[in-house]
Structure formats: C-alpha cells, structure tokens
Amino acid sequence: MAAVLQESFASRQHRNLGFIARALLCLACLAGVAPLHAETGAQAWLRYAPPPDPPRYRDMPHEIVRLGHAPEEQAAAEELETGLGRMIAGAPETLPAFHRDIDAIVLGTADEMRRSESMQRHLHGYQPVPLAPDAFRITHVRNRARQCWVIQGGSPRGVLYGAFRLLQWIAQDRQLPTDTTETPASTIRWVDEWDNLDGSVERGYAGPSIFFDHGHVRGDLSRVHDYARMLASVGINGITVNNVNSDLRTLQPEMLEEFARIADSLRPYGIRMALSVDLSSPQVVGGLPTFDPVDPRVIAWWQAKVDEIYKLIPDFAGFTVKADSEGRPGPHQYGRSPLDAANALAKPLQAHGGVVLYRGFVYNNHLDFHDLKADRARAGYDNFRAYDGKFLPNVIIQVKHGPIDFQVREPVSPLIATLRHTPQAMEVQITQEYLGQQRHMVYIAPMWSWVLDTDMRVDNQPSPVRDIITGKTFYQAQGGMVGVANVGMETNWLHHPMALANLYSFGRLAWNPTLTPESTLDEWTRMTWSNDGRVYEPIEQMNLASWHAYEQYTGPLGLGTLTDILGTHFGPGPESADGNGWGQWIRAVPGPHGGIGMDRTVATGTGYIGQYPPELAAKYESLKTCPDDLLLFMHHVPWTYKLRGDDPGDKTTPSAKGAPTANDADDESEAKTSTKTVIQHIYDAHYAGAATAAAFVxxxxxxxxxxxxxxxxxxxxxxxxxxxxxxxxxxAINDWFARESGVPDALGFVGHHTGREEAESLPGTGFHTVDVSSWETASGGKAAVCNAAPCELHTTFRGAANPYRIQVGYFDRHPGAAQYRLLVNGTEVANWTADDMLPPDRPDDRLNGHTATRFVAEGIRLKPGDTISLEATPDDKDLPAVDFLEITRDPRWN
Known part of the structure; x- marks a missing residue:
C-alpha cells in the first residue's frame, strides 16, 4: 500500500503540469484560436470535452478509491478515470484503499464503507446513510486539508449512477453541490429494441441491429458494450433486445446461449436483459400440440424454459409480450384472456425475481369504418379493465402513452387511470416512427412531459400521470417507463445527431419524471455540443420549437400525423386515413357542409370519452371545455367550426407581409381571442410549421x-x-383539405404558388406525363417522368433582373440515384444526385409523399430572356420524376 501511495504522490506533479496545459488549451479554445476537432457522434453525450473553466474544478481529486469489486463499481472507477482524465487533468488512478494524505473520490456501498478500515480510520467526517438500491449520495468531505468526494450507492449500480452524475455536472460546467442524494422514481426504466434476428430493425432508422446479424448474435458486441454505457449514464436498468414481433427461434436452446453473450456485455453497467417472446412458443419451439396458457403441459413448459434461461443468465429481467394484436397469436385463440397468459409466464419468473411486461397494445386491426361506434382508441381499456387486480404481482401492463399509436399528439390513454391494482409502465417511442423517422428534428420530450403532467383527476383528486406510473397514486411497488429506442449500427446511433436528445431525455425522465424538457435538453446540449452559450442557446431554441412545428405541418388539432398509415409512416398521405380497418380515422366528410374529426363523445359518439375519470371526461365531452389541441380527436365538427383559441403555442396569425408564419403573432392575447375556423387553422398551421422548419436552417x-x-x-x-x-x-395536406372541404383559404395561399411552372407543361425532350396516385403530393397531381436519357425541360425567364431562388420539386425513389443538372443559358449553376431519401421499410419506387422532395438553388442571378434548363439522367432503379420548377425572389439577396 505504501508503495502505491508513494508512486501516486510522485506522479502528482506530472498531473498538475497536465492540468495547466489543459487549462491553457481551454483558454485558447475560448479565444477562438484552437481548431475544432472532427467528431463522429459515436460518444454521444459522453464526449467529456474540457469545460470552459477548469480552475473551477482545481480541487477535484486525482485518486479514486474503489471499496467494492462488483462489475458496476469497476465500471464506475473506469468511467471516472476516463472522464476526469479528459476534462480536468492528467490520468487519474484507482487505489485499493483510502489514506489520510490523499485527495480522493471514494466509491462504495454503505456496507463496504462500514467494512473499510482505512475509511473508518481516516475519513471520520462521513457516515453512510440508508439508500434505496439504485439511489446514490454524493458528498464533499474535507479531511483535514484534503478534498474528498464520497459516492455512496444503495447498491453497486447506485455507485455507478453516482459516478456518472458527478461527471455530468463537470461536463455541463455546473457548480458542484456539497451533498446530494438522488433516488429513481420507479423500478422500470427500460428501453425496447425492435431488432430482428436477421439484423433488420423494425421502425429503426439508423442502420442494422447492433445485436444481431444473419440470424445470430453478432460476433463483435463492443457496440453493445458502448450502448450499455450510454444507457447506464442516464439511469436505464433494463433492455428488451429483440422485436416485440418476436422471432419464433428466440427461445430455442442454441439461441438462448447466444443471448447470454449479450447479457454479459450489458452486466457491467447494471442493465438486465429481457426478451420478447411469442406465446405460441410452447407449440412451435416445444413441440406441444397447444399453447393454451392454462393447459398444464404449457404451464410446465414455461417453467422449464424459465429455469433454463436463468441457468444461462442469472440476472435475466423477464419477458415482454405482444399478443392478440396485429397478427400476433395470443390467448384469445383458446378463449382465454390476457390475465391467463400473463400469469402463466409470471409464475415461473417470480422465484427468480423476473417480471412480465404485457403490452396493453391489443386491438382489432380489421375494424368496420362504416360502423360509427367502432373505435380503436377504446381497445386498451376494454381489453384490460376487467382484470385489474387479478394479475400476479410481477405482471406489469405496458401501456402506450396514447390510445392509438405514437401520433404527434394524442390524449393520455384512459387505461393509465384505470389500473388501480396493477403495476404499469408507460410506453413511449424514442424512435421517430410517426415523427419524421430521424430525417426531421423533433425533440419529443415536451410531448412526454405534457403527458406526464396530465392530471387524470382520479376520484376528483390531483392525479398526474407521472405519479400513477411510478406507483405513487395507487401505492404500487413497481412501475415506470419503457422507451422504444431502436438504435442502429450507424456511428451516431440514431442517424440524426439531434435525435440523441430524445434518448437522453427519456432516460432522465424515467429516472425523475418531474424534470422539465428544458432542463434535460440543456444537460444534453452542453455535453453533446458545447458549454458556449453561442452554441447551446440556438440549439435549444430549435429543439424546443421542433415538436410543435412538426405538429403544425403534419396534423394539428388532434388529427394525428396524417401520414400514409398503410405504408412506411414517413411522408404525407391523408387519403389513407379513412376507409381502412386500422382505426386511425379522421372521418373527413367532403363538401362545405361536411366536417372533420372523430366523435368520441358519450352522448353521440363511440363513448370513448366515458373511459376517463368523470372530471376529465366532462372536460373532453363538452365543446366548451375541450382543448383545441385535442378537438378533432374527441369531436366531429364542421369545417367552419370556430376554435376556442386556447393554445398559447399557436402563432399562426397572418404577418404584415400577408403570409402566415411561426413568429409573427403580435401577442398571445390575439391568439386567445381568435375566432379562427378549424379549416383556416389547418391551412395556417401548415404554413407556420413549415416556416419554423425553414428557420431552423x-x-x-x-x-x-x-x-x-x-x-x-x-x-x-x-x-x-x-x-x-x-x-x-x-x-400536400392543405391541397387535400382544400379539395375535401371545398372551403378556400381566406388568405389565398393554398393552391397558389408564385413563380411555379408544372413540369408536365414545360417544353423539353425525353419526359412523359404520368398521374400521381397520391395526387396531393404532386403539384397539379401529375409529374414528368424520364425513362431514358437524354431528358431535358426548359423555361424562359420573364421577370426583372435580380438574384432568384430556383426550386425543383421531384420524386427521389428508393433505391436508386438519378442525376440532375440545372443550367442557365447552357451554363451549369447546380447539380445533385437524388439519393437523399431515408430508406423506408421496403424499397419504394412510387410517386408519393415518402419519395417527394425538393432541391433549391439560391442566389441565381437571372435577367429577362434567360433560359433555365433541367437535365435528368436515370439509373436503372430511379427514373427521374419531376413535379415542378419554381422561380422566386431570393430573400437572402433581396
């Protein structure tokens, strides 16, 4: 021990020199003279960039004393070595015991601290306190002239969480508190990964699976290790690694041995692995003639299978189950209930400490659109209410936050307020299935907080969702949040660098649902981008505006996202909303005397509103009190119905220039006294949201x-x-609603585009005109398609001499990469390759809202008589399809 300490003291002078050098480097960075190093995003928020004021942390110890030997504590010490080494100075080192003559960060549980003779002898000023298993306490203790930080965990995992929190404060350039205790609000803080054994990821937008490839667990699981580190840093303690639409091979013995390797990679970071299972496994895998959950042979099979799993994976977390929904087999096949199925799996898990997360996502996807009482939103409540209190204690119902399917805005699922005697975990989507699929920046935490803050008014008492799901309202021991993450092999995990804000904020809200989206975003931005206000302030402004902007330009007033629900859920497709069996209906009735919205009232509609506690139900039932942002989810109203104007975030009033924008409302009172109609709000909101998106650039x-x-x-x-x-x-949406309603835009913008010429009307060679089946996604409902080069379109400019913006609307089909050139008087001014589309779930060569896109050339100087030409060259998988050319004054040059 003495030799170790002597070596430590000898190396301190070297580290102090390193500290000075690093401080000088940081000062140079602030002065703007140091180069910005290229980054890939692979480190996410764990970059550990030097803070702008290293002297603030000059007293931070360089020694780490690890009292325990659990994997989580080893990971905590390694993380401190890495983080402090990058952010402050030198290379910290870990010691086996505490000494009175060192500054140290001491790691351990209460029992380890009590058993440590060196700590008892030399650090009298600290007394361990009782903590919940995942909780931690960080305390600054002065030991004579020495500076010590003690990180006590309620368990080794708590120690790890405390180490991450200390590093996060430094990475965010925060003032370090002297004594802080944190306890997670809930036991279930999980992510789900919808990964398939073949390596694909359902609703994943960042490349193939980090877990699987070609039917097996990947040979190299280093990326899984890195992901576990990221998750642990925000307090995630469980992960379901395979798709809820579970592969039938999942529970085969040879696959379980492979899954055990994943569990090994997760374990050092305190993350327990769970598996999605198919309820037909006893029959398909086990060879039984049935999978009836009450059959004794099936019960025995599940018992043996669970025992087999725990021999391979001692800390196995449990099962996630999707059944009787979207084609997945379930207990209904035998006349049984979710109660029968959930308990059959839960009983063998009980002895091992495992849980069953049974998804409340059970509904009929073959509803009759013509039945005005049919309502998919009712399904969760109708299918689970009768079984409340009858599930085994280790059954947790996993309830989607809204009653439909992760739309841009839905009311809170009434099932959440109904399960008084059954633990539940609220499921949200981190992956942006209906929210731009990580090609659009949409910071979702404001929506989650809106949900968490919703007061369900159970028994006419304050009952915010956050208190229900964490067990406070109904005194449940279990509960929490599950986020569908779907990271991929792309270097930055989620394709869009900004999308990682959602993963980070989910973890923080699962840990503490009272946090604000502003605070979690500020943490993430500082660690991911910079502590320089010139950087983090605009990034935070953009992100905080993004959810409402996306809602505006897709589906406001509770309409949902208005995407093509029969396809990949990416681009606009309002025509698909009605007339199908999926139940994501908007019930648009055409003509000026028609209307829009689902009637879910008790009085005249589906009765869905009656599933809420009486006080909240009364609010939604009445048009006088139903909030505008949920109006069309709850009510069917005429196109010309006048809104209440109760959305303080709605700034869609006309600007002085005559165009509705996101930022031109004079004040909030104007919006609140608005008498705007539903149809006019739809028109204006889409212009406002698009203007906000343009401002992001x-x-x-x-x-x-x-x-x-x-x-x-x-x-x-x-x-x-x-x-x-x-x-x-x-x-697309405004054109569709204008045709459907027959009510014109009062401001005259919808359907009118200054300077636009339809491609099919332009002279040229090689193009032929086609009708676009999703007519609203093409200007004029048609496009000009090139089958074989050379293909050209031409127009003559007749305006005044000025710089202009030339916009080309076209369709970028996947896969494939057509080539385009834009010329003025035969001279090329721009060229591009049409390979910009995010690959959808399947190749898409159709002309629709998923493949529609635009290219803009800015600052192009034109004069009367100039010839503008577009040349297009196809490849064998992407035939150029041009919608329009549009020439407008360039606001950046005029």
Missing part, C-alpha cells in the same frame, strides 16, 4: 464557426431536407 448556420465541420455538415443537410419536406407536407 438559419439558426443552425449561426453556429457554423463554433461546431466541428463533420457534425455541422451532417446536421445542416438534415435540416435543409426537413425544411423542404415540411413544405411538401404543407402543400
């Missing part, structure tokens, strides 16, 4: 010199894509 460009080039360019390209796609959404 300008905001991002303001930080160009302060961000490393690779990440800057990546985000810039995505924001430009979003701005153009938001315009596609705007035009």
């Amino acid at each position: 300008d905001q991002w460009e303001s930080v160009k010199s302060l961000i490393d080039e690779p990440r800057y360019n990546e985000v810039h390209a995505l924001l430009v894509f979003q701005a153009r796609h938001a315009e596609i959404w705007r035009d």
Whole structure:
C-alpha cells in the first residue's frame, strides 16, 4: 500500500503540469484560436470535452478509491478515470484503499464503507446513510486539508449512477453541490429494441441491429458494450433486445446461449436483459400440440424454459409480450384472456425475481369504418379493465402513452387511470416512427412531459400521470417507463445527431419524471455540443420549437400525423386515413357542409370519452371545455367550426407581409381571442410549421464557426431536407383539405404558388406525363417522368433582373440515384444526385409523399430572356420524376 501511495504522490506533479496545459488549451479554445476537432457522434453525450473553466474544478481529486469489486463499481472507477482524465487533468488512478494524505473520490456501498478500515480510520467526517438500491449520495468531505468526494450507492449500480452524475455536472460546467442524494422514481426504466434476428430493425432508422446479424448474435458486441454505457449514464436498468414481433427461434436452446453473450456485455453497467417472446412458443419451439396458457403441459413448459434461461443468465429481467394484436397469436385463440397468459409466464419468473411486461397494445386491426361506434382508441381499456387486480404481482401492463399509436399528439390513454391494482409502465417511442423517422428534428420530450403532467383527476383528486406510473397514486411497488429506442449500427446511433436528445431525455425522465424538457435538453446540449452559450442557446431554441412545428405541418388539432398509415409512416398521405380497418380515422366528410374529426363523445359518439375519470371526461365531452389541441380527436365538427383559441403555442396569425408564419403573432392575447375556423387553422398551421422548419436552417448556420465541420455538415443537410419536406407536407395536406372541404383559404395561399411552372407543361425532350396516385403530393397531381436519357425541360425567364431562388420539386425513389443538372443559358449553376431519401421499410419506387422532395438553388442571378434548363439522367432503379420548377425572389439577396 505504501508503495502505491508513494508512486501516486510522485506522479502528482506530472498531473498538475497536465492540468495547466489543459487549462491553457481551454483558454485558447475560448479565444477562438484552437481548431475544432472532427467528431463522429459515436460518444454521444459522453464526449467529456474540457469545460470552459477548469480552475473551477482545481480541487477535484486525482485518486479514486474503489471499496467494492462488483462489475458496476469497476465500471464506475473506469468511467471516472476516463472522464476526469479528459476534462480536468492528467490520468487519474484507482487505489485499493483510502489514506489520510490523499485527495480522493471514494466509491462504495454503505456496507463496504462500514467494512473499510482505512475509511473508518481516516475519513471520520462521513457516515453512510440508508439508500434505496439504485439511489446514490454524493458528498464533499474535507479531511483535514484534503478534498474528498464520497459516492455512496444503495447498491453497486447506485455507485455507478453516482459516478456518472458527478461527471455530468463537470461536463455541463455546473457548480458542484456539497451533498446530494438522488433516488429513481420507479423500478422500470427500460428501453425496447425492435431488432430482428436477421439484423433488420423494425421502425429503426439508423442502420442494422447492433445485436444481431444473419440470424445470430453478432460476433463483435463492443457496440453493445458502448450502448450499455450510454444507457447506464442516464439511469436505464433494463433492455428488451429483440422485436416485440418476436422471432419464433428466440427461445430455442442454441439461441438462448447466444443471448447470454449479450447479457454479459450489458452486466457491467447494471442493465438486465429481457426478451420478447411469442406465446405460441410452447407449440412451435416445444413441440406441444397447444399453447393454451392454462393447459398444464404449457404451464410446465414455461417453467422449464424459465429455469433454463436463468441457468444461462442469472440476472435475466423477464419477458415482454405482444399478443392478440396485429397478427400476433395470443390467448384469445383458446378463449382465454390476457390475465391467463400473463400469469402463466409470471409464475415461473417470480422465484427468480423476473417480471412480465404485457403490452396493453391489443386491438382489432380489421375494424368496420362504416360502423360509427367502432373505435380503436377504446381497445386498451376494454381489453384490460376487467382484470385489474387479478394479475400476479410481477405482471406489469405496458401501456402506450396514447390510445392509438405514437401520433404527434394524442390524449393520455384512459387505461393509465384505470389500473388501480396493477403495476404499469408507460410506453413511449424514442424512435421517430410517426415523427419524421430521424430525417426531421423533433425533440419529443415536451410531448412526454405534457403527458406526464396530465392530471387524470382520479376520484376528483390531483392525479398526474407521472405519479400513477411510478406507483405513487395507487401505492404500487413497481412501475415506470419503457422507451422504444431502436438504435442502429450507424456511428451516431440514431442517424440524426439531434435525435440523441430524445434518448437522453427519456432516460432522465424515467429516472425523475418531474424534470422539465428544458432542463434535460440543456444537460444534453452542453455535453453533446458545447458549454458556449453561442452554441447551446440556438440549439435549444430549435429543439424546443421542433415538436410543435412538426405538429403544425403534419396534423394539428388532434388529427394525428396524417401520414400514409398503410405504408412506411414517413411522408404525407391523408387519403389513407379513412376507409381502412386500422382505426386511425379522421372521418373527413367532403363538401362545405361536411366536417372533420372523430366523435368520441358519450352522448353521440363511440363513448370513448366515458373511459376517463368523470372530471376529465366532462372536460373532453363538452365543446366548451375541450382543448383545441385535442378537438378533432374527441369531436366531429364542421369545417367552419370556430376554435376556442386556447393554445398559447399557436402563432399562426397572418404577418404584415400577408403570409402566415411561426413568429409573427403580435401577442398571445390575439391568439386567445381568435375566432379562427378549424379549416383556416389547418391551412395556417401548415404554413407556420413549415416556416419554423425553414428557420431552423438559419439558426443552425449561426453556429457554423463554433461546431466541428463533420457534425455541422451532417446536421445542416438534415435540416435543409426537413425544411423542404415540411413544405411538401404543407402543400400536400392543405391541397387535400382544400379539395375535401371545398372551403378556400381566406388568405389565398393554398393552391397558389408564385413563380411555379408544372413540369408536365414545360417544353423539353425525353419526359412523359404520368398521374400521381397520391395526387396531393404532386403539384397539379401529375409529374414528368424520364425513362431514358437524354431528358431535358426548359423555361424562359420573364421577370426583372435580380438574384432568384430556383426550386425543383421531384420524386427521389428508393433505391436508386438519378442525376440532375440545372443550367442557365447552357451554363451549369447546380447539380445533385437524388439519393437523399431515408430508406423506408421496403424499397419504394412510387410517386408519393415518402419519395417527394425538393432541391433549391439560391442566389441565381437571372435577367429577362434567360433560359433555365433541367437535365435528368436515370439509373436503372430511379427514373427521374419531376413535379415542378419554381422561380422566386431570393430573400437572402433581396
């Protein structure tokens, strides 16, 4: 021990020199003279960049004393070595015992601290306190002239969480508190990964699975190790690694041995692995003639299978189950209930400490659209209410936060307020299935907080959702949140660098649902991008505006996202909303005397509103009190129904220039006294949301010199894509509603596009005209398609001499990469490759809202008589399809 300490003291002078050098480097960075190093995003928020004021942390110890030997404690010490070494000075080292003559960060549980003779002898000022298993306490203790930090965990996992929190404070350049205790609000803080054994990821938008490839667990699981580290840093303690639409091979013995390797990679970070299972497994895998959950042979099979799993994976977390929904087999096949199935799995898990998360996502996807009482939103309540209190204690009902399917805004599922005697975990989607699929920046935490803050008014008492799911309201020992994450093999995990804000904020809200989306975003932004206010302030402004903007340019007033629900859920497709069996209906009735919205009232509709506690139900039932942002989810109203104007975030009033924008409302009172009609709000909101998306590009460009080039360019390209796609959404939805309602836009913008010429009307060679089946996604409902080069379109400019913006609307089909050139008087002014689309779930060669996109050339100087030409060259998988050319004054040059 003495030799170790002597070596430590000898190396301190060297580390102090390192500290000085690092401080000078940071000062140089602030002065703007140091280069910005290229980054890939692989480290996410665990970059551990030096804070702007290293002297603030000059007393931070360089020694780490680890009292325990659990894997989580070893990981905690290693993390401190890495983080402090990068952020402060030198290379911290870990020692086996405490000594009075050292500054140290001491790690351990209460029992380990009591058993440590060195700590008892030399650190009298600290007394361990009782803590919950995952809780931690961080305390600053002065030991004579020495500075000590003690991180006590209620368990080794708590120690790890405490180490991460200390590093996060430094990475965020925070003042360190002297004594802080944190306890997670709930026991279930899980992520679900919808990964398939073949390596694909359902509703995943960042490349193939990090877990599986070609039917097996990957040979190299280093990326799983890195992911576990990220998750643990925000307090996640469980992960279901395979798709809820479970592969039938999952429970085969040879696959379980492979799954055990994943569990080994997760274990050092305190994350327990769970598996999604198919209820037909006793029959398909086990060879039984039935999978009836009450059959004794089936019960015995599940018992043997659970015992087999725990021999391989001693800390196995349990099962996630999707059944009787969207084609998945379930107990209904035998006339049994979710209660029978859940308990059959839960009983053998009980002895091992495992749980069953049984998804409340059970509904009929073959509903009759013509039945005005049919309502998918009712399904969760109708299917589970009768079994409340009858499930075994280790059954947790996993309830989607809304009653439909992760739409841009839904009311809280009434099932959440109904299960008084059954633990539940609220399921949200981190992956942006209906929210732009990580090609659009949408910070979702404000929506989650809106849900968590919703007061369900159970028994006319305050009952916010956050208190129900964490067990406070109904005195449940279990509960929490599950986020469907779906990371992939792309270097930055979720394709869009900004999307990681959602993963980070989910973890923080699962840990503490009272946190605000502003605070979690600020934490993430500082650690991911910079502690420089010139950087984090515009990034936070953009993100905080993004959810409402997306809602505006897709589906406001509770309509849902209005995407193609029969396809990949990416681009606009309002025509698909009604007339199918999926139940995501908007019930649009055409004509000026028609209307829009689902009648879910008790009085005249489906009765869905009656599933809420009486006080909240009364609020939704009455048009006088139903909030505008949920109006069309709850009520069917005429197109010309006048809104209450109760949305303080709605700024869609006309600007002085005559165009509705996101930021031109004079004040909040104008919106609140609005007598705007439903149809006019739909028109205006789509213009306002698209304008906000366009503003994101300008905001991002303001930080160009302060961000490393690779990440800057990546985000810039995505924001430009979003701005153009938001315009596609705007035009498609507004054109569709204008035709459907027969009510014109009072401001005269919908259907009118200054400077636009339809491609099919332009002279040229090689193009032929086709009808676009999703007519609203093409200007004029048609496009000009090139089958074989050469293909050209031409127009003659007749306006005044000025710089102009030339916009080309076209369809970028997947896969494939058509080539385009834009010329003025035969001279090329722009060229691009049509390979910008995010690959959907399947190849898509159709002309629709998923493949529609736009290219913009800015600052092009034109004069009367100039010839503008577009040349297109197909490849064998992407035949160029052009919608329009549009020439407008360039606001950046005029």
